[in-house]
Amino acid sequence: MWLLGMAAAMMATGLVSGVLAGLLGVGGGIVIVPVLFYVLPLLGIPEATQMKVAVATSLATIIPTSIISARKHFAKGTMDVSLLRSMAIPMFLGVLVGTWLAVWLKGPTLSFIFACVALLVALNMGLTGTEFRLRDQMPTGAPRAGIAAAIGTFSAVMGIGGGTVGVPIMTMFGAPIRAAVSTASAFGLIISVPATIGLILAGIGAEGRPPYSLGWVSLIGFALIVPSSIIATPWGVTLAHTIPPLWLKRAFAIFLAVTSARMFYSLFA
Numbered sequence: 621m622w623l624l625g626m627a628a629a630m631m632a633t634g635l636v637s638g639v640l641a642g643l644l645g646v647g648g649g650i651v652i653v654p655v656l657f658y659v660l661p662l663l664g665i666p667e668a669t670q671m672k673v674a675v676a677t678s679l680a681t682i683i684p685t686s687i688i689s690a691r692k693h694f695a696k697g698t699m700d701v702s703l704l705r706s707m708a709i710p711m712f713l714g715v716l717v718g719t720w721l722a723v724w725l726k727g728p729t730l731s732f733i734f735a736c737v738a739l740l741v742a743l744n745m746g747l748t749g750t751e752f753r754l755r756d757q758m759p760t761g762a763p764r765a766g767i768a769a770a771i772g773t774f775s776a777v778m779g780i781g782g783g784t785v786g787v788p789i790m791t792m793f794g795a796p797i798r799a800a801v802s803t804a805s806a807f808g809l810i811i812s813v814p815a816t817i818g819l820i821l822a823g824i825g826a827e828g829r830p831p832y833s834l835g836w837v838s839l840i841g842f843a844l845i846v847p848s849s850i851i852a853t854p855w856g857v858t859l860a861h862t863i864p865p866l867w868l869k870r871a872f873a874i875f876l877a878v879t880s881a882r883m884f885y886s887l888f889a
Contacts, residue, residue: 629659630844637845638685638852640875643801643860643868649780652678653734654879656841657886660830669828669836671727671734675779676819676836679812681845682781685853686808692857693802700795700803703758707768708810711782714769715811718776719818725777728887734778735883737785738876744788746873756794771807776815782807787872797868801860 637651656674665673693699722730758764771786778784783804790800820835830838860868 627844629655630841631848634681634845634848635852637681638849639856639859643856643871649678649682649778650738650784650876650879652681652845653779654882656838657731657883663830665830666828668727669826671730672722672819672823672836673830673833673838675722675730675777676816676823677838677841677845678779679776679816679819680837680842681849682808682812683816684846685849686781686805686812688850688853689805689857690809692854693805693860696802696857696861698799698802698861699806700799703790703795704803704806706760706764707771707807710765710768711772711807711810712814714772715776715814716818717769718773719815719822721773721777722779722815722819723822730777731883731887733774735880735887737774737778738883739880741784741788742873742876742880744792744873746870746877755792758790758793758795772811775807775811779815781805782811784876798860801868 633652633655637649640651653671653674656677657670660670660673661667690699694701725733759767767789771782771789774785775782781804783801786804786807787797787800790803791797795803816837820837823829823833823835823837826836829836830840832839
């Protein structure tokens with residue numbers, strides 16, 4: 621019964637993460653990482669490696685959901701392809717740095733980074749309106765490359781798609797929320813593929829991993845989460861193009877704030 625309950629929880633996590641991947645362009649990792657963080661101790665996984673497994677498994681699940689989400693959003697015609705192309709290479713380089721940090725930082729440090737970034741983004745999205753912006757367009761040249769690299773670095777460290785950081789940044793620089801969500805859905809692929817490969821290679825032979833793991837990626841978690849996530853991703857895309865933009869920002873903020881609060885509680889309680 622305990623195993624059935626865990627399987628049901630994982631599949632439910634996949635449904636929620638799939639909806640969020642389509643709705644918010646976040647790749648679902650913002651839900652998957654905290655859930656795995658709470659489930660893994662029940663399986664006897666050491667505290668020192670819980671966050672590494674959660675981050676790696678989350679990134680692996682983002683690969684298929686980001687493909688589906690990006691294709692659906694591209695078909696809607698709201699994705700800023702030129703912006704995506706200009707940010708792809710520096711974002712990839714940032715992912716390499718973030719993957720290295722995810723391998724070498726200790727578990728509690730990774731948890732603290734996750735909680736802090738999630739809280740900052742939640743405050744931004746929750747306290748600003750749909751018209752809030754710093755500039756009317758994204759900067760070009762080196763500043764744009766630096767922003768893209770930062771999105772890649774923090775996303776790889778946190779085990780999330782690029783939408784959690786990328787959507788607020790793009791909206792602050794004048795992008796409409798739906799265009800930001802659509803473009804960020806493709807960030808997940810740039811981030812998740814190299815980061816997953818790096819964490820698989822770094823975790824081969826490491827101690828403290830769950831049974832049936834490939835590097836730091838839990839294959840059981842991957843197998844339970846991905847199918848339901850794939851099913852639910854198109855639902856989120858449909859919602860993203862039907863609900864009011866302000867509701868979209870507030871939904872994003874609420875999910876991030878709750879996640880951050882739970883992570884801080886687990887660290888300091």
